[in-house]
Amino acid sequence: xxxxxxxxxYRYLLRLADNALVLGHRLTEWSSRTPTLEEDIALSNIxxxxxxxxxxxxxxxxxxxxxxxxxxxxxxxxxTHEFLNVQLVELxxxxxxxxxxRQLCYSAFAVPLWEALARSKDSELAGIAGKAGKECAxxxxxxxxxxIRLGDGTAESHRRMQGAIDEIxxxxxxxxxxxxxxxxxxxxxxxxxxxxxxxxxxxxxxDTLAEATLKRPADGWxxxxxxxxxxxxxxxxxLAQMQFLQRAYPGAIW
Amino acid sequence: MTDKNWPLYEVFLRPRNGxxxxxxxxxxxxxxxxxxxxARDVYTRRGExxxxxxxxxxxxxxxxxxxxxxLFDPSMPERKPYRHPTFYDIPDEVGHM
Numbered sequence: 001x002x003x004x005x006x007x008x009x010y011r012y013l014l015r016l017a018d019n020a021l022v023l024g025h026r027l028t029e030w031s032s033r034t035p036t037l038e039e040d041i042a043l044s045n046i047x048x049x050x051x052x053x054x055x056x057x058x059x060x061x062x063x064x065x066x067x068x069x070x071x072x073x074x075x076x077x078x079x080t081h082e083f084l085n086v087q088l089v090e091l092x093x094x095x096x097x098x099x100x101x102r103q104l105c106y107s108a109f110a111v112p113l114w115e116a117l118a119r120s121k122d123s124e125l126a127g128i129a130g131k132a133g134k135e136c137a138x139x140x141x142x143x144x145x146x147x148i149r150l151g152d153g154t155a156e157s158h159r160r161m162q163g164a165i166d167e168i169x170x171x172x173x174x175x176x177x178x179x180x181x182x183x184x185x186x187x188x189x190x191x192x193x194x195x196x197x198x199x200x201x202x203x204x205x206x207d208t209l210a211e212a213t214l215k216r217p218a219d220g221w222x223x224x225x226x227x228x229x230x231x232x233x234x235x236x237x238x239l240a241q242m243q244f245l246q247r248a249y250p251g252a253i254w
Numbered sequence: 255m256t257d258k259n260w261p262l263y264e265v266f267l268r269p270r271n272g273x274x275x276x277x278x279x280x281x282x283x284x285x286x287x288x289x290x291x292x293a294r295d296v297y298t299r300r301g302e303x304x305x306x307x308x309x310x311x312x313x314x315x316x317x318x319x320x321x322x323x324x325l326f327d328p329s330m331p332e333r334k335p336y337r338h339p340t341f342y343d344i345p346d347e348v349g350h351m
Contacts, residue, residue, distance in 0.1 A: 036260070038281050042295040142291060149284060 008184040010065040011084060012191055013125070014074070015181075015227050017057035018085035020132075021075055022235070023106060024050030025242050029093055042142060046103070049135040056128045063124075076246035080229075080236045087226040088171040090235040094164065097150050097157070101164035103143035108204040109175045109197060110136040116192035125190065144208040151212025158213065165209065166217050173222025176201075262311040263289040265296075267303035275307050283308075 027047035034040040058071035069077075089106055093099045114133035120126045150161040176198045178186070185191030209216050225231075245252055260282040266275035278297050283289035289308040298306065317325060327333070335341045 036282060038283065038292040038296055041299075042292065045295050045299065138294075142295075145287060145291065149288070 007065070008181040009122070009188075009190060010061055011181045012185045013057050013061040013064070015084040017054045017061060017074070018083050019089050019106070019110075020050040020057065021054035022083065022085045022238070023089035023102075024048070024054060025238060026089065026091075026093055026102075027099075030099065035096065043099075046139050046142065049132075049139065053128065053132045053135070056131075057125075060124050060128065072246070076243045080231050080239060082229060083231065083235060083239070084227050084229060085235075086171070086174045087223050087232050087235075088168065088174065090226070090232060090238060091168065091171065092234050094167075095160060096146075097160040097164040098167065100143050100146040100150065101161070101168045103139060104147050104205065104208060105168060105172050106175075107136050107140035107143055108201050108208075109194075111140050111204075112197045112200040113192065113194065116197070120191070121189035140204070144204075147208055147214070148212040151209070151214040161212065162214050165214055169217040169219075170221060171223050173219070174224050174226055177224065177227065179227070260284050263293070263308045264311050264314060265293040266307040266309070267293075267297060268305040268307075269303055271304065275305065278302075280311060286310075 024047045027043050027050065030043045031040060031047075034043055054075070055071050058074045061074070062070050088102060091098070091102055111133065114129040114136055117129035118126050118133060120129065147161060147165075150157040152158070153161075176194045178193060178195055182191055182194065186193050206216055223232075262280055263283055264280050265278050267278050268275045281289065281292050281296055283292045286308065289310075290306060293306045293308050297303070329337070331338055
């Protein structure tokens, strides 16, 4: 089979989709728990954007993968080690500052990523990238404005925002890695070289941190492995909740 | 930001080119920019707008309900019917106006 389930193309699409689904689900955990009604809707909107991106990517993977696992199966019936998202997006919500730090770091990566993938030789992926790019541009705006306000806010909000950036920093390196899957896809003109996105990401994040009067943490050891299926303990707990219904009542619809 | 009562803003949307902005509701926000973002998130989820205005509610100058009679009663249609086009008979020769 040209595109066996383990083909680089299939894996590459799953990585993109899993990032969107896992972060999207995390954001739904904020529903009814945000500080204000307005923010509740804002985070739900972002969650829905990401879920929509995940659905399109899973469907596309299903089409080229051909092992019969549709989008629902991929989302609700895979186990932790089969998820290929970066560990950044599976981190628990924490306080609002932690969630905004996570969102900023991901969105600042997603914007140039989708922009590059809009020129992918995989025309379906290019189409999805065009739509996702616009959505993520707004996610970036939203999260950076919050990081600026919390960083340059009160002593307490500054302390929490700096703490959140410090905590999350070691999870940011993984987004820019390239393994055999990526290299094969880059060579085929389907993927983009994520390491080339690092300077763009750095500038976006640096500018935001500077305006927020926050310090950029020193680059130290970076967490890795999520994109190969190795995850923090958090993802399993998240999936247990997210997948419960389909596991307990297989095939349930409503 | 420690103030739990964020200022109130009024939201106006323009649905299409050529139409004017119309009041759709209000929201709370930390400041002007966030008010614009919140308006986008709360009021344009179904493609309602091409343009948003947000205005601090306190910037709006409003007429007093207690002055309603003085201000508006004199211009009610039954008092000044000649201010409405239907008051006038139009000669048949004019056709459709």
